[in-house]
Each structure stands twice: as structure tokens, then as C-alpha cells.
Amino acid sequence: MAKTDPPNDVPRRATLKEVAKAAGVSLASASYAINGAGSVGExxxxxxxxxxxxxxxxxxxxxxxxxxxxxxxxxLIVPDLTNPFFPSLAQVVIQAARAAGYSVFLTDTEGSPEAEQQAVSLMVDHGVDGVIWFPIADDGPVGRLIEGVPTVVLDRNLPGYDVIQADYADGGRLAAEHLIAAGHTNIGVISGPHAASSARQRAEGAIATVREKANLTWHVNNAFSLDLEPAVAAALETRTATAVIAGADLIAIGAMRHIRSMGLVVPDDVSVIGFDDIPWAQLHTPALTTIDMPVEDMAAAAVETLVRRITNRSEPRRRVVFNVELVARESVTGPKS
Amino acid sequence: MAKTDPPNDVPRRATLKEVAKAAGVSLASASYAINGAGSVGExxxxxxxxxxxxxxxxxxxxxxxxxxxxxxxxxLIVPDLTNPFFPSLAQVVIQAARAAGYSVFLTDTEGSPEAEQQAVSLMVDHGVDGVIWFPIADDGPVGRLIEGVPTVVLDRNLPGYDVIQADYADGGRLAAEHLIAAGHTNIGVISGPHAASSARQRAEGAIATVREKANLTWHVNNAFSLDLEPAVAAALETRTATAVIAGADLIAIGAMRHIRSMGLVVPDDVSVIGFDDIPWAQLHTPALTTIDMPVEDMAAAAVETLVRRITNRSEPRRRVVFNVELVARESVTGPKS
DNA sequence: CCTAGACCATGAAAGGTTTCACGTGCTGAG
DNA sequence: CTCAGCACGTGAAACCTTTCATGGTCTAGG
Known part of the structure; x- marks a missing residue:
């Protein structure tokens, strides 16, 4: 009986040593030849x-x-793949990384800081050359773990890191101006969790402008996704606002559903404006007016910045802020006269 | 002048040797202690x-x-992150993998076999213990590359691999029955690229049933995503069918847009049924009736199967087929009388 | 009291690659 | 003709870990 011989169904890959021997050269030469370094005759x-x-x-x-x-x-660490914004981002990151010769570990932190913690630690242990991190909240324990690993932070301005952002405050302003220009004077704002600076910026930009040129009817925060917080629903139900600025498209869509379930129609009764320009935005009925940011450019910039830092750790910190723009669609009209 | 001393901003991580020395034990003991193997005193x-x-x-x-x-x-190799079906899948895979102690390389093959080829090769070179692969087409050169790496294939029945599938043919049947039960007799079918067996199965299941119990008005294939092929548009414009079965929700949504742009309304003029139950399906107006498959279960099964095979390469091949079910929503009603 | 084993602990090899430092042999300038 | 220097090649160390084979100490049974 043969004892378990080397399983031949799993053909071991050739090693450099074998190549060297087969070619009749030294290990060193083989290595140099393959890496294009050192000096090897043509x-x-x-x-x-x-x-x-x-x-x-x-x-x-x-x-x-x-x-x-x-x-x-x-x-690549993102909060929630379920939010279509992130797959778009991931797609470009993966693509750009591949072009630069990198593979991408993706992880979803499920919106929970603990999961974020665990995910990051698994990733770092695994040995990554760098990390692109879209934090859930402004800071937290994770920052420490990433220490030592080149990191570019998306969307939040964390000191000490390379940062890629979009000009959210300006987006908020744009949204408000758009509504005001359409004739609205009573405007409500629903913003995301204020633990996130991005949500704050969006809200602040909007609120400042609304306050200045119209009435801020109400402002609720901490909305997260499609499922509306009771506070948000309550605000909507006051029917005091003829237009709503939502801190994210997902929130906007949730709000529109709620509005519809109240028997009202968007935009005739209430105008709604979102943030992110996720793919659904234009597919929705009515198509959602929203603030668009250049995800592709941002993702590409993130990869580029990261690769730069990986290859040269003493690069000066970078902070890039991208412009956003309003894309007008169907969910906004003038207020009912 | 000090010559460039070891950069202290990058604190080299401690090595096992250092731990051993610091603890006053041998390298071996340290290793054993940390891995819980070998014999080390309490x-x-x-x-x-x-x-x-x-x-x-x-x-x-x-x-x-x-x-x-x-x-x-x-x-994890998927065709297109932009199709919301895949992020859902990825999310569960990542989560399950993390629970099993694995990190996940994600890559998007952009629907192109060349990219798939490149992506896979990068991944395999990188050293993965296994691969979960959602192929674009039924086969191709990639199969060879993956040889030697444990692989579970999603959605397609590739011989020689572990396979996780959903019962698409039955889904097609379900869709057809549903329409017929609602009173439709003239039904059109739009299917995805026939290079993919999944698309074929969906179509075949639907077509067989339609043929048997109603009229197959027309059948176009090779639709891919939101943007309708001219052939599909043409078929739709014949207005000969009162109901349409689409091979994917994305196709269904594309079709509905087209139908609407023709001045018709869904479902009053044309009923539409999709496939996949992507998150948008229920958000769409009208909410899309579709065939749902248990993505979570499938993803979890994929990871479990893969881990099993990684740890025991001689596991018997597995093929798991999950049941699908129809979820009735608003995009289907009876035909206009 | 002796010895067989159990129990702990260790030294050293191996795994595949990069890269430093060195050694040839040749070319061409003086 | 001599020798500096270049082009080409090579041996060997180092990276950090796991794991095999071995050795020493102590306990308990005879």
C-alpha cells in the first residue's frame, strides 16, 4: 500500500529556485531577471x-x-454596501487599484463601530500596504489601529491623515438656494447622524442659507436610511414645510415614501431634495433632485493619493476637496400657490 | 550629523522573536503558546x-x-457592483467570511471576460485560500487559472466545481403562472445574455410555461441592464403583449421606463415582472413584482462550502440549489379588458 | 531506589524571495 | 603590455514563522 503520496491533483507551483536551476543560472540572476532589477545580460x-x-x-x-x-x-473600508453610493465608490477604487497593481480587501463595517474595529484589525493584521477608510463617525478607537499603515480618509476631515472630501457645506447651500429660487419659503431639513461631520456640514450649509433667505420650519437629525426615525415622520406630518432637504438620497427616498403614504404627492405638495446622486435617484418616480459629487474622481484621487503615500511615506499630507453640483430633476417644483 | 536613523514614526511591529526574548523563552514556545498548539505549561x-x-x-x-x-x-469575483444584487451578496459573503476568520478580496469584472481574466489572475497570484466566483459567462479561459485554488461557483452549474444556485427555471415558471393567473394571455419575454446559463434557465422556465398555457408573443434576449437594446425596445413597441417577463430586475426597470416613455402605464397597460428582488424593486413606483432568491442563504452557503473545501480538499463536490419565490407587488394586474 | 513515561521546553530547519557584497573576465585607455 | 573599471554573475544572509525531532526534569509505579 502506498502511503499517501504527494497529491498530484494539486500541482505545486514552480519556485524561483526551480526556474533558476532549469535555466542553469543562480537564484539571484533569476530574481533579477524577473524583476528587471540588478544587472543581467540581455x-x-x-x-x-x-x-x-x-x-x-x-x-x-x-x-x-x-x-x-x-x-x-x-x-477599503466602507460603512454599508447596501447604500448604493458605496458600491459605486468601491467599483472605481477596485478598478484604479488594479491598474496600479493592487488588489483590494473590501470590508463593510455595517454601520457599527465595533464591527469597524474588528474589520480594520483583521485587515491590518492581514498585511495591507495601505487603507482607504470611509469612517462611520468622526473618530473613535480605530484611528489608533491604523497608525503605522498609510491611510487616506474619505469624506471626513480627520487631522493627520490624507483626506479626500466633497464640499458638503456648499452642497447644502446649493440645495437651499435651489428651493428658494423655486419659491419655497418654508423649508424643513432632515440630516444624518450628527456624529458624522459630513452630515453636519451638509445640514449646516443648508440651514445657514435657509435661515438667511427663508424660514427653517424644522430640523431633525439622526435619520439614517430608508426607515424613517419617528422624529422625522413626526416633522413631516406637521405639513408645515413645502420643501424638504434630506441629508442623503436614501433619506430623501424614505421621506418621499412617507409623504406619499400621507396621501400627499411629491413634488406637488412637498418638494424634496437629496444628496449623493445615487443611481436610483434618477430611476425613482419622481426622479430625485439631488446634490451630486464626483465619486469617480474622488475614488481615483483616493487611490492615487494612497499609492503615492505608500511609495513615499514622507509625502506631505494632502487634503483635496471636490466641488459638488446640483442636478435638477423632478422632485422639486414651486410651492402650491 | 546623524545619518538617517531608523524612522521612528513607523514603529516596526514586534516580532515573535522579540516576544520570546522578552518572555525569556524559546521561539518555539512562544509560537506554541500563541497558537495554542504544542505543549506549553499553563x-x-x-x-x-x-x-x-x-x-x-x-x-x-x-x-x-x-x-x-x-x-x-x-x-470574491462578481460581474458588476453596479447591479445592486451584487453588493447584497458581497455584504453577506464578507460578513460570513469575517466570522470564519477570513478577509475578502473583492473584484468586479466589469462584465468583460478580459477583465475577469486579469482580475482573477491578480487575485490568485496574490495568494488566496479560495475563491467564490460568479462567472460572467458559462465558461472561458478563467476556469484554467483557478485550477488548484478551491473554488465555489455561484449561479452557474460548472462541472467540477462546488456550485450554489437558485432554481431559476422554477422562477421562470412562477412568473409565468402568476401572469397567467392574473388573466394575461399575451406574454412577452426579455431575457439576459444567453451566454449565461442562468439567463437561459430563467427564460426557458418562463417560456415553457407560457407556451403551454398562453401565447408567447415575442422573445428577445441579450438584454443586459437598464439601457435597453434596440431589439427589446422594438418588441415593446409592438404593444402586442399585455405582460412582460424580464430576466432581471434591472431589465424590468429599464423596460418600465421605456413603456412609460411610450405613454403607457405600468401595470394598467402592461404588467411587468422581474427577477432578483434587488432592493430597488420595492422602492420603485410602481413596486416591482419579482422573483426573489435567498441571497443571504446563498452567500452564507457559498462561504461555508468554500471554507469546508479549503480545510478538506477531498470533500465531495457539492451542488446546492435554493428555491426561489415570487413576491407580488404592484407592477402586475390583470390585462385591460 | 530505579525507571518508564508524561510533560515541558528547546534548537534548528525549512519555506521562497530579495538584495548586499563580492568575484570573475573582459574591454579599452594609457 | 598593464591595469582600471565595467558588465555580468553568484553565494549567502535575512525576512518571520511553524514544526519536527530531541532532550531534560519530574512523578509515580514497581
Whole structure:
């Protein structure tokens, strides 16, 4: 009876040593040839490359990582994949990373700081060269863990990190102006959780402008997603506002559903404006007027910044703020006369 | 002038050797203590653990991987993150994987076989313990690359792999029955690209049933997403069908938009039924009747199967088929009398 | 009191790669 | 003709861990 011989269904990948031997050169030369570094004669290099290809050589990344300290992986940490904004972001990040030769660990923190903590730690332990982090809240214990790993922070201005943001305050302003220009004077604001600076900025931008040029009928915060907080529902039900600015498209959509369930119609009875321009926004009926930010550019900038920092840790910190713009659709009209 | 001293802004993580030295034990003992393997006295183990914690020791995964051949990472390959079906899937996979101690490399193949090829190869090179793969088409060159890496295939029945599927044919049947029960006799079918067996199954299930109990007015395939193929638009414009079965919710939504742009209303003029039950389906106006499959269960099953195969490569192949169900909403009514 | 084992602990090899420091042999300038 | 220097190659160390084989100490049974 043969004892368990090496399973031949799992063809071990060729090692560099084997390539070197097969090519009749030293390990060092093989390495140099393949990495294009060192000094190898043109003829030898080609020969080695040919042999390597023949053997189907693929470098063992773990070993490589051990020597170089580079894993070729980056992490992307987002709060909630269920919010369509994030897949859009992830898609571009993955694509850009791939172009730069990196693979992407994706993790979803489920909106919970504990999960965020755990996720990040798993990721960092795993050995990533850098992290793109879209924090749930402004800060928290996670910041410490990431210490030592190049990190670019999306959407929030965390001191000490590279930061990619959009000009939310201006977005809030734009939204308010748009409504005011349409003739609204009684405007309500629903904002996201104020633990997040982004939500604050959006709200503050809107509120400041509304206060200045119209009436801020009410302001509720801490709305999170499609399911409306009771406070939000209550505010909506006062029917005192003819227009609503929501801190996110998801919130806006939730609000519109609620409004409809009250027997009112958007935009005839109440105008609604959102934030993010998620893909559904234009698919919704009525199509949602919203504030659009250049996700693609932001994602690309994030990757680019991260790669830059990975390759040169002493880069000066960067903070890039992208402009937002209003995209007018059907969910806003003038107030009922 | 000091020559560039070791950068102290990047605190090198403690190595196991350092822990061992600090604890006054051998490297081996430290390793055993931390991994809970080998034989270490209770007292020593605790001491080592304490020292390790103090030093903030985190094992170097690359080194570990090199010895053990396990990277603790799995890959998830999906066609298109923009289709909300996939983020839902990804979310559960990531979560389940995390629970099992794995991190997830996510990659989006942009619906293109070349990108798929490149993505997979990058991933495999990177060293993943296994792959969950949602193929674009039924087969192709990628299959070869994955050879040697444990793989579970989602949605398509690829021979030789572990497979997780939903019973699409039955879904098609369900959709057709539903329409017929509502009184429709002229039914059109729009299906996805027939290169994908899933699309074929959906269509075949629907068509068989329609043929049997009503009239198949027309059938166009190769629809892909929101943007309708000209052929699809043309079919819709014949206005010969009072109900349409679409091979995916995204297709259904695209169709509804087109129908509306023709001045017709869903469901009064045309009933529409989709496939997938993506989150938008219920948010859409009118809410979309669709075939729901248990994404969470499928994702969890995929991870579980993969982990099983990783830890025991000689597991028998599995093929799990999940039941689908129809969720009735607003986009279907009886035909106009 | 002796010895077999149990129990702990350790040294050292191995795993695949990069890279430093060095050694050849040749070219071309003086 | 000599020798500096270049181009090309190589041996070996180092990266951090796991794990095998081995050795020492102590206990308990005979």
C-alpha cells in the first residue's frame, strides 16, 4: 500500500529556485531577471524569462511580501454596501487599484463601530500596504489601529491623515438656494447622524442659507436610511414645510415614501431634495433632485493619493476637496400657490 | 550629523522573536503558546501571552502564510457592483467570511471576460485560500487559472466545481403562472445574455410555461441592464403583449421606463415582472413584482462550502440549489379588458 | 531506589524571495 | 603590455514563522 503520496491533483507551483536551476543560472540572476532589477545580460534575461514562462512560474507573494514588506494589497473600508453610493465608490477604487497593481480587501463595517474595529484589525493584521477608510463617525478607537499603515480618509476631515472630501457645506447651500429660487419659503431639513461631520456640514450649509433667505420650519437629525426615525415622520406630518432637504438620497427616498403614504404627492405638495446622486435617484418616480459629487474622481484621487503615500511615506499630507453640483430633476417644483 | 536613523514614526511591529526574548523563552514556545498548539505549561503560556500583549505583538501574516500555505484570504469575483444584487451578496459573503476568520478580496469584472481574466489572475497570484466566483459567462479561459485554488461557483452549474444556485427555471415558471393567473394571455419575454446559463434557465422556465398555457408573443434576449437594446425596445413597441417577463430586475426597470416613455402605464397597460428582488424593486413606483432568491442563504452557503473545501480538499463536490419565490407587488394586474 | 513515561521546553530547519557584497573576465585607455 | 573599471554573475544572509525531532526534569509505579 502506498502511503499517501504527494497529491498530484494539486500541482505545486514552480519556485524561483526551480526556474533558476532549469535555466542553469543562480537564484539571484533569476530574481533579477524577473524583476528587471540588478544587472543581467540581455541574452540571459531572455532565456530565464522563457524558462520561467515554460514552467508557469508565478512568484509566491507571501515570500515576496516577507522580504519587501509590501503585500500589494490595499484595504477599503466602507460603512454599508447596501447604500448604493458605496458600491459605486468601491467599483472605481477596485478598478484604479488594479491598474496600479493592487488588489483590494473590501470590508463593510455595517454601520457599527465595533464591527469597524474588528474589520480594520483583521485587515491590518492581514498585511495591507495601505487603507482607504470611509469612517462611520468622526473618530473613535480605530484611528489608533491604523497608525503605522498609510491611510487616506474619505469624506471626513480627520487631522493627520490624507483626506479626500466633497464640499458638503456648499452642497447644502446649493440645495437651499435651489428651493428658494423655486419659491419655497418654508423649508424643513432632515440630516444624518450628527456624529458624522459630513452630515453636519451638509445640514449646516443648508440651514445657514435657509435661515438667511427663508424660514427653517424644522430640523431633525439622526435619520439614517430608508426607515424613517419617528422624529422625522413626526416633522413631516406637521405639513408645515413645502420643501424638504434630506441629508442623503436614501433619506430623501424614505421621506418621499412617507409623504406619499400621507396621501400627499411629491413634488406637488412637498418638494424634496437629496444628496449623493445615487443611481436610483434618477430611476425613482419622481426622479430625485439631488446634490451630486464626483465619486469617480474622488475614488481615483483616493487611490492615487494612497499609492503615492505608500511609495513615499514622507509625502506631505494632502487634503483635496471636490466641488459638488446640483442636478435638477423632478422632485422639486414651486410651492402650491 | 546623524545619518538617517531608523524612522521612528513607523514603529516596526514586534516580532515573535522579540516576544520570546522578552518572555525569556524559546521561539518555539512562544509560537506554541500563541497558537495554542504544542505543549506549553499553563503558567508559561499565560506569561508569554501577557508579554505578547504588552509588546502589541501581531503575527506577520506573510511569514505565517509562507510556512502554512494559508493566507486567510478568500476572493470574491462578481460581474458588476453596479447591479445592486451584487453588493447584497458581497455584504453577506464578507460578513460570513469575517466570522470564519477570513478577509475578502473583492473584484468586479466589469462584465468583460478580459477583465475577469486579469482580475482573477491578480487575485490568485496574490495568494488566496479560495475563491467564490460568479462567472460572467458559462465558461472561458478563467476556469484554467483557478485550477488548484478551491473554488465555489455561484449561479452557474460548472462541472467540477462546488456550485450554489437558485432554481431559476422554477422562477421562470412562477412568473409565468402568476401572469397567467392574473388573466394575461399575451406574454412577452426579455431575457439576459444567453451566454449565461442562468439567463437561459430563467427564460426557458418562463417560456415553457407560457407556451403551454398562453401565447408567447415575442422573445428577445441579450438584454443586459437598464439601457435597453434596440431589439427589446422594438418588441415593446409592438404593444402586442399585455405582460412582460424580464430576466432581471434591472431589465424590468429599464423596460418600465421605456413603456412609460411610450405613454403607457405600468401595470394598467402592461404588467411587468422581474427577477432578483434587488432592493430597488420595492422602492420603485410602481413596486416591482419579482422573483426573489435567498441571497443571504446563498452567500452564507457559498462561504461555508468554500471554507469546508479549503480545510478538506477531498470533500465531495457539492451542488446546492435554493428555491426561489415570487413576491407580488404592484407592477402586475390583470390585462385591460 | 530505579525507571518508564508524561510533560515541558528547546534548537534548528525549512519555506521562497530579495538584495548586499563580492568575484570573475573582459574591454579599452594609457 | 598593464591595469582600471565595467558588465555580468553568484553565494549567502535575512525576512518571520511553524514544526519536527530531541532532550531534560519530574512523578509515580514497581
Amino acid at each position: 541574452a540571459t534575461r531572455e532565456h530565464i524569462l522563457k524558462v520561467a514562462a515554460q514552467l508557469g512560474y508565478r512568484p509566491n507573494q507571501s515570500a515576496k511580501a516577507m522580504k519587501t514588506g509590501r503585500t500589494g494589497a490595499i484595504g | 503558567a508559561t503560556r499565560e506569561h508569554i501571552l501577557k508579554v505578547a500583549a504588552q509588546l502589541g505583538y501581531r503575527p506577520n501574516q506573510s511569514a505565517k502564510a509562507m510556512k502554512t500555505g494559508r493566507t486567510g484570504a478568500i476572493g
